[in-house]
Amino acid sequence: MDRITVSNVWKDIMGNEASWQEATTTxxxxxxxxxxxxxxxxxxxxxxxxxxxxxxxxxxxxxSKERLDDLVAGNAGLDMVPxxxxxxxxxxxxxxxxxxxxxxxxxxxxxxxxxxxxxxxxVDDDTWDRVFRINVTALMRLTRAVVPLMLDAGTGSVVxxxxxxxxxxxxxxAAYTASKHAVVGLTKNSAVMYGPKxxxxxxxxxxxxxxxxxxxxxxxxxxxxxxxxxxATVPTPATAAQLAASITFLLSDDGxxxxxxxxxxxxxxxxx
Numbered sequence: 114m115d116r117i118t119v120s121n122v123w124k125d126i127m128g129n130e131a132s133w134q135e136a137t138t139t140x141x142x143x144x145x146x147x148x149x150x151x152x153x154x155x156x157x158x159x160x161x162x163x164x165x166x167x168x169x170x171x172x173x174x175x176x177s178k179e180r181l182d183d184l185v186a187g188n189a190g191l192d193m194v195p196x197x198x199x200x201x202x203x204x205x206x207x208x209x210x211x212x213x214x215x216x217x218x219x220x221x222x223x224x225x226x227x228x229x230x231x232x233x234x235x236v237d238d239d240t241w242d243r244v245f246r247i248n249v250t251a252l253m254r255l256t257r258a259v260v261p262l263m264l265d266a267g268t269g270s271v272v273x274x275x276x277x278x279x280x281x282x283x284x285x286x287a288a289y290t291a292s293k294h295a296v297v298g299l300t301k302n303s304a305v306m307y308g309p310k311x312x313x314x315x316x317x318x319x320x321x322x323x324x325x326x327x328x329x330x331x332x333x334x335x336x337x338x339x340x341x342x343x344x345a346t347v348p349t350p351a352t353a354a355q356l357a358a359s360i361t362f363l364l365s366d367d368g369x370x371x372x373x374x375x376x377x378x379x380x381x382x383x384x385x
Contacts, residue, residue, distance in 0.1 A: 126245050147164050150221065174255075219271070230339065279297040280375070286306040
Protein backbone atom coordinates (compact mmCIF):
# COMPACT_ATOMS: atom_id res chain seq x y z
CA MET A 114 0.00 0.00 0.00
CA ASP A 115 1.01 3.63 -0.44
CA ARG A 116 2.45 4.73 2.91
CA ILE A 117 1.39 8.35 3.15
CA THR A 118 2.97 10.42 5.89
CA VAL A 119 0.14 11.42 8.21
CA SER A 120 1.76 14.73 9.17
CA ASN A 121 1.79 15.70 5.50
CA VAL A 122 -1.88 14.79 5.18
CA TRP A 123 -2.61 17.17 8.05
CA LYS A 124 -0.68 19.98 6.37
CA ASP A 125 -2.14 19.43 2.92
CA ILE A 126 -5.76 18.88 3.87
CA MET A 127 -6.31 20.84 7.03
CA GLY A 128 -4.67 24.13 6.15
CA ASN A 129 -1.68 26.18 7.16
CA GLU A 130 -0.13 26.44 10.60
CA ALA A 131 -1.59 29.04 12.93
CA SER A 132 -0.44 32.66 12.85
CA TRP A 133 -0.17 32.83 16.66
CA GLN A 134 3.03 34.41 17.96
CA GLU A 135 4.78 33.44 21.19
CA ALA A 136 4.90 36.05 23.95
CA THR A 137 7.17 35.14 26.84
CA THR A 138 6.64 36.12 30.47
CA THR A 139 9.82 37.64 31.89
CA UNK A 140 11.05 35.90 35.02
CA UNK A 141 8.26 33.34 35.27
CA UNK A 142 10.80 30.54 35.83
CA UNK A 143 13.51 32.65 37.49
CA UNK A 144 15.41 30.65 40.08
CA UNK A 145 13.76 27.38 38.97
CA UNK A 146 15.45 24.23 37.74
CA UNK A 147 13.33 22.37 35.21
CA UNK A 148 13.98 19.05 33.47
CA UNK A 149 12.68 18.74 29.92
CA UNK A 150 12.89 15.47 28.01
CA UNK A 151 12.88 15.30 24.23
CA UNK A 152 14.48 18.73 24.45
CA UNK A 153 16.45 18.64 21.21
CA UNK A 154 13.53 18.91 18.82
CA UNK A 155 9.83 19.57 18.39
CA UNK A 156 7.63 20.26 21.40
CA UNK A 157 10.45 19.43 23.83
CA UNK A 158 12.78 21.96 22.26
CA UNK A 159 10.09 24.63 22.20
CA UNK A 160 9.35 23.95 25.85
CA UNK A 161 13.01 24.06 26.87
CA UNK A 162 13.54 27.33 25.04
CA UNK A 163 10.39 28.91 26.50
CA UNK A 164 11.45 28.04 30.05
CA UNK A 165 15.01 29.25 29.54
CA UNK A 166 13.83 32.51 27.96
CA UNK A 167 11.67 33.05 31.03
CA UNK A 168 14.65 32.75 33.37
CA UNK A 169 14.71 29.04 34.18
CA UNK A 170 17.64 26.67 34.33
CA UNK A 171 16.83 23.81 31.97
CA UNK A 172 18.23 20.30 32.20
CA UNK A 173 17.75 19.39 28.55
CA UNK A 174 17.57 15.63 28.04
CA UNK A 175 17.42 13.90 24.68
CA UNK A 176 18.62 10.78 22.90
CA SER A 177 20.54 12.87 20.34
CA LYS A 178 23.77 14.40 21.59
CA GLU A 179 24.33 16.15 18.26
CA ARG A 180 20.99 17.95 18.34
CA LEU A 181 21.43 18.85 22.00
CA ASP A 182 24.84 20.34 21.28
CA ASP A 183 23.33 22.36 18.43
CA LEU A 184 20.55 23.59 20.71
CA VAL A 185 22.94 24.77 23.40
CA ALA A 186 25.39 26.29 20.92
CA GLY A 187 22.62 28.17 19.16
CA ASN A 188 21.30 29.64 22.41
CA ALA A 189 24.47 30.55 24.26
CA GLY A 190 22.75 33.20 26.37
CA LEU A 191 20.32 30.74 27.92
CA ASP A 192 20.93 28.48 30.92
CA MET A 193 20.63 24.99 29.48
CA VAL A 194 22.50 21.89 30.63
CA PRO A 195 22.46 19.10 28.02
CA UNK A 196 22.26 15.44 29.03
CA UNK A 197 22.31 12.95 26.17
CA UNK A 198 21.05 9.41 26.59
CA UNK A 199 18.13 7.03 26.66
CA UNK A 200 15.77 8.15 29.43
CA UNK A 201 14.35 4.64 29.70
CA UNK A 202 17.66 3.50 31.24
CA UNK A 203 18.48 4.02 34.90
CA UNK A 204 21.95 5.27 33.91
CA UNK A 205 20.57 8.21 31.96
CA UNK A 206 17.92 8.94 34.58
CA UNK A 207 20.66 9.16 37.21
CA UNK A 208 22.71 11.48 34.97
CA UNK A 209 19.74 13.80 34.44
CA UNK A 210 18.97 14.01 38.16
CA UNK A 211 22.64 14.56 38.97
CA UNK A 212 22.83 17.41 36.44
CA UNK A 213 20.03 19.16 38.31
CA UNK A 214 22.28 19.42 41.35
CA UNK A 215 19.87 18.36 44.06
CA UNK A 216 17.02 20.73 43.21
CA UNK A 217 14.24 20.05 40.73
CA UNK A 218 11.33 22.45 40.68
CA UNK A 219 9.53 21.06 37.66
CA UNK A 220 9.62 18.23 35.14
CA UNK A 221 8.24 18.17 31.61
CA UNK A 222 8.05 14.62 30.26
CA UNK A 223 7.84 15.40 26.55
CA UNK A 224 9.86 12.67 24.82
CA UNK A 225 7.80 10.18 22.87
CA UNK A 226 7.43 8.27 19.63
CA UNK A 227 4.53 7.40 17.34
CA UNK A 228 3.49 3.98 16.07
CA UNK A 229 2.45 2.96 12.55
CA UNK A 230 -1.32 3.02 13.20
CA UNK A 231 -1.49 -0.79 13.36
CA UNK A 232 -4.59 -2.23 15.06
CA UNK A 233 -4.00 -4.86 17.71
CA UNK A 234 -4.01 -7.92 15.43
CA UNK A 235 -1.23 -6.34 13.34
CA VAL A 236 0.97 -5.08 16.19
CA ASP A 237 4.40 -6.72 16.40
CA ASP A 238 6.16 -7.15 19.74
CA ASP A 239 9.08 -4.89 18.83
CA THR A 240 6.80 -1.95 18.07
CA TRP A 241 4.73 -2.49 21.21
CA ASP A 242 7.80 -2.77 23.45
CA ARG A 243 9.56 0.23 21.89
CA VAL A 244 6.51 2.51 22.10
CA PHE A 245 5.85 1.59 25.73
CA ARG A 246 9.53 1.83 26.70
CA ILE A 247 9.84 5.38 25.42
CA ASN A 248 6.34 6.71 26.06
CA VAL A 249 5.63 5.09 29.42
CA THR A 250 8.60 3.37 31.06
CA ALA A 251 10.99 6.28 30.51
CA LEU A 252 8.42 8.74 31.89
CA MET A 253 7.82 6.53 34.92
CA ARG A 254 11.50 6.03 35.71
CA LEU A 255 12.45 9.69 35.51
CA THR A 256 9.40 10.78 37.49
CA ARG A 257 10.13 8.11 40.09
CA ALA A 258 13.61 9.55 40.53
CA VAL A 259 12.44 13.17 40.69
CA VAL A 260 9.51 12.87 43.09
CA PRO A 261 11.59 12.27 46.27
CA LEU A 262 13.40 15.59 45.73
CA MET A 263 10.09 17.37 45.25
CA LEU A 264 8.66 15.73 48.36
CA ASP A 265 11.65 16.93 50.37
CA ALA A 266 11.05 20.46 49.06
CA GLY A 267 7.31 20.26 49.65
CA THR A 268 6.60 21.57 46.17
CA GLY A 269 6.95 20.61 42.53
CA SER A 270 5.17 20.53 39.21
CA VAL A 271 5.16 17.72 36.65
CA VAL A 272 3.60 17.95 33.21
CA UNK A 273 3.37 14.83 31.08
CA UNK A 274 2.72 15.00 27.36
CA UNK A 275 -0.15 12.66 26.63
CA UNK A 276 -1.97 12.90 23.30
CA UNK A 277 -5.34 13.13 21.66
CA UNK A 278 -4.80 9.36 21.42
CA UNK A 279 -5.00 9.26 25.22
CA UNK A 280 -8.54 10.65 25.00
CA UNK A 281 -10.01 8.66 22.12
CA UNK A 282 -9.47 5.51 20.08
CA UNK A 283 -9.31 7.06 16.62
CA UNK A 284 -6.08 9.05 16.66
CA UNK A 285 -3.35 6.38 16.34
CA UNK A 286 -2.63 2.67 16.39
CA ALA A 287 -3.13 0.27 19.28
CA ALA A 288 0.37 0.64 20.76
CA TYR A 289 0.47 4.43 20.80
CA THR A 290 -3.14 4.72 21.95
CA ALA A 291 -2.56 2.33 24.84
CA SER A 292 0.69 4.08 25.82
CA LYS A 293 -0.93 7.50 25.97
CA HIS A 294 -3.90 6.19 27.95
CA ALA A 295 -1.26 4.88 30.37
CA VAL A 296 0.27 8.36 30.60
CA VAL A 297 -3.15 9.79 31.45
CA GLY A 298 -3.60 7.16 34.17
CA LEU A 299 -0.16 7.80 35.66
CA THR A 300 -0.86 11.53 35.71
CA LYS A 301 -4.17 11.18 37.52
CA ASN A 302 -2.87 8.62 40.02
CA SER A 303 0.14 10.81 40.85
CA ALA A 304 -2.08 13.86 41.28
CA VAL A 305 -4.14 11.98 43.85
CA MET A 306 -1.15 10.53 45.66
CA TYR A 307 1.01 13.64 45.89
CA GLY A 308 -1.41 16.56 45.79
CA PRO A 309 -1.62 16.80 49.59
CA LYS A 310 2.19 16.92 49.68
CA UNK A 311 2.35 20.09 47.57
CA UNK A 312 3.06 18.47 44.20
CA UNK A 313 1.01 19.03 41.06
CA UNK A 314 0.71 16.52 38.21
CA UNK A 315 -0.99 17.47 34.97
CA UNK A 316 -0.85 16.44 31.34
CA UNK A 317 -1.19 18.16 28.00
CA UNK A 318 -2.89 16.20 25.23
CA UNK A 319 -1.74 17.60 21.87
CA UNK A 320 -3.71 17.24 18.70
CA UNK A 321 -1.95 17.49 15.32
CA UNK A 322 1.32 19.35 15.77
CA UNK A 323 4.02 20.25 13.28
CA UNK A 324 7.12 18.40 14.52
CA UNK A 325 9.72 16.02 13.12
CA UNK A 326 7.80 12.94 14.32
CA UNK A 327 6.86 10.87 11.28
CA UNK A 328 3.84 8.57 11.26
CA UNK A 329 2.99 6.36 8.31
CA UNK A 330 -0.07 4.33 7.50
CA UNK A 331 1.49 0.94 8.20
CA UNK A 332 -1.90 -0.73 8.06
CA UNK A 333 -4.42 -0.85 5.25
CA UNK A 334 -7.22 -1.30 7.77
CA UNK A 335 -6.11 1.78 9.70
CA UNK A 336 -5.87 3.87 6.54
CA UNK A 337 -9.37 2.83 5.49
CA UNK A 338 -10.91 3.26 8.95
CA UNK A 339 -9.07 6.25 10.43
CA UNK A 340 -8.12 8.16 7.28
CA UNK A 341 -11.63 9.45 6.51
CA UNK A 342 -12.25 10.26 10.17
CA UNK A 343 -9.09 12.34 10.37
CA UNK A 344 -9.78 14.15 7.13
CA ALA A 345 -13.24 15.07 8.41
CA THR A 346 -12.37 16.05 11.98
CA VAL A 347 -8.70 16.90 12.52
CA PRO A 348 -8.16 20.65 13.00
CA THR A 349 -5.33 22.79 11.68
CA PRO A 350 -1.98 21.57 13.06
CA ALA A 351 -0.48 23.63 15.87
CA THR A 352 3.12 24.72 16.13
CA ALA A 353 5.46 23.25 18.71
CA ALA A 354 5.59 26.67 20.38
CA GLN A 355 1.82 26.61 20.88
CA LEU A 356 2.09 23.31 22.72
CA ALA A 357 4.99 24.70 24.75
CA ALA A 358 2.72 27.55 25.83
CA SER A 359 0.23 25.04 27.24
CA ILE A 360 2.94 22.99 28.93
CA THR A 361 4.70 25.94 30.55
CA PHE A 362 1.41 27.36 31.79
CA LEU A 363 0.79 24.18 33.78
CA LEU A 364 4.42 23.87 34.85
CA SER A 365 4.57 27.40 36.22
CA ASP A 366 2.85 29.02 39.18
CA ASP A 367 0.23 30.22 36.68
CA GLY A 368 -1.11 26.68 36.95
CA UNK A 369 -1.69 26.98 40.68
CA UNK A 370 -4.66 24.96 41.97
CA UNK A 371 -4.63 22.80 38.81
CA UNK A 372 -3.84 19.20 39.67
CA UNK A 373 -4.82 16.04 37.81
CA UNK A 374 -5.98 17.93 34.73
CA UNK A 375 -5.62 16.58 31.21
CA UNK A 376 -5.46 19.73 29.10
CA UNK A 377 -6.51 19.08 25.51
CA UNK A 378 -4.37 21.46 23.46
CA UNK A 379 -5.87 20.28 20.21
CA UNK A 380 -7.74 23.10 18.51
CA UNK A 381 -11.06 21.66 19.65
CA UNK A 382 -10.61 18.15 18.24
CA UNK A 383 -11.57 16.49 21.53
CA UNK A 384 -14.85 18.43 21.59
CA UNK A 385 -16.09 16.68 18.46
